[in-house]
Amino acid sequence: MHPAKPIIAVDAMGGDFGPEVVVPGALKAAIKDNLGLALIGDEQKIRQALEGQKFKDSDLEIIHTSEVVEMSEKPSDILRKKKNSSIQTAFRLVREGRAHGVVSAGNSGATLACGMFTLGRIKGIERPALASILPSEKGPVILIDVGANVDCKPYHLVQFGLMAEVFSRSVLHVDRPKVGLLTIGEEEGKGNSLVRETSKLFKMTSMNFVGNIEGRDFFMGKADVIVCDGFVGNVSLKLMEGLAVSLTKILKEEVRKSWLARLGFLLGIRALKRFGRRIDYAEYGGAPLLGLNGIGIVCHGSSNSKAITNAVLMAGEFVRNKANENLINGLGANKEISIFAKKALPKSAVT
Known part of the structure; x- marks a missing residue:
């Protein structure tokens, strides 16, 4: 039975901006969707970020940690040397039942490693993967993997597809999801x-x-x-984000060039705002880490407060909709998870 009020453990120290952006963003989501929060990190900095914010003490817990994970640190070092880091502590709260999901804008490799070490993987899954939800002409599309695994084998990509296919059915309610493989040409045989x-x-x-x-x-x-490996997926995702930002800047520059352009902008401002929301990565918050025995949402390091808000809202929605339980059940009912595993495939598929 899912909790009426999900508690989301938020890595307050994660990302380029830390508590001053993460804390207000998380609070906004908690108030909007009746969520509990566990803010984890340097207590003094968290309390500074809370100054002037409205919240109920009963909805908020601050958990002090003395260690911060830097973006440049190796995941293996973090597991061994920084056991009191904010991201490790967040996943421990989920394992202990004190929280129901994790949101972090910190080191994505560390988030993956801590999640795997603390919560473990869904049975049959070799590697968890980051699934980004993107807009398209016909509805949301899942791109997987977008950065968790840069060196992959063929059977890893098949498992990514299996996870995203179940996720698409159970969370996005797509009846029979179409699954495609990202490469350099649509003709069969194209690619590496x-x-x-x-x-x-x-x-x-x-x-x-x-x-x-x-x-x-x-x-x-x-x-x-x-479906693609994490190297290609991450490059693709950041290219899209950069293009969206540049298009917005170019449009603003063009609008300033004449009074007719400004008039046209004013007449179409509502449509332009809707367009801006559709291409803004912050609208989607973060990428769910599929394959863990728990809910983890990974945000961009440069996430603004709006992105954090939407990531926490996503985590809360996944808890209420039993997204991870549905994924586990869906994969468990699919014998292909065990068929497309390292030990069950020919050598060419795993080397």
């Missing part, structure tokens, strides 16, 4: 050896595999799930 071997495996699954997807197809709705 990883893509070609992965394509062979996808054809052996019961998924609605639609073949190769090119980068230009992201927003056309040709697939509901787009």
Whole structure:
């Protein structure tokens, strides 16, 4: 039974801006959606960020930690040397039942490592993966992996597809998700050896595999799930974000050039604002880390307060909708998880 008031453990020290951005963003989400918060990090800095904010003491817990994970640190070092870090503590709260989900804008590698070490993986999953939810002409699209695993084997990508396919059905309510493989051409056989071997495996699954997807197809709705390794996915995601920001700046510059342009802008301002929200990464908050025995949302290091708000709202929604339980049940009912595992596949698929 899911809790009526989910408690979200927030890594207050994560990201480029720390508590001054993370704390107000998390509070806004908690007030909006009746959530409890556990703010974790340097207590003095958290309390400074809370000054002037309205909140109920009963809805908020501050947990002091003496160690902060830097963006440049290796995940293995953090597990060994920084056991009292804010991100490790956040996942421990979930393991102990004191919280129901984690949100962090900190070191994504450390978040993945701490989540795996503390909560463990869903049975049958070799590697958890980051799933970013993107807008398209036909509805939301899942891009997986966007940074958790930069060096992958073909069977890893198939498992990413299996997780995202279940997630798409259970959370986004897509009846029979179309699954595509990101590569450099839609023709069969295009791409590197990883893509070609992965394509062979996808054809052996019961998924609605639609073949190769090119980068230009992201927003056309040709697939509901787009699969790639974390290196390609992360580059793709950041390219999209940078393009969205630049397009907004270019539009503003063009509007200032003439009074006719300014008039047109004023006449279409509502539509332009809706367009801006659709391409703004902050609207989606963060990327769920699929494959853990618990809910973890990873935000961009440069996340603003709005992005943190939406990430915490996402975590709360996932708790209430039993997103992780649905994922576990869906994967458990699918024998392909055990079929497409390292020990069950030919050597070409795992090397």
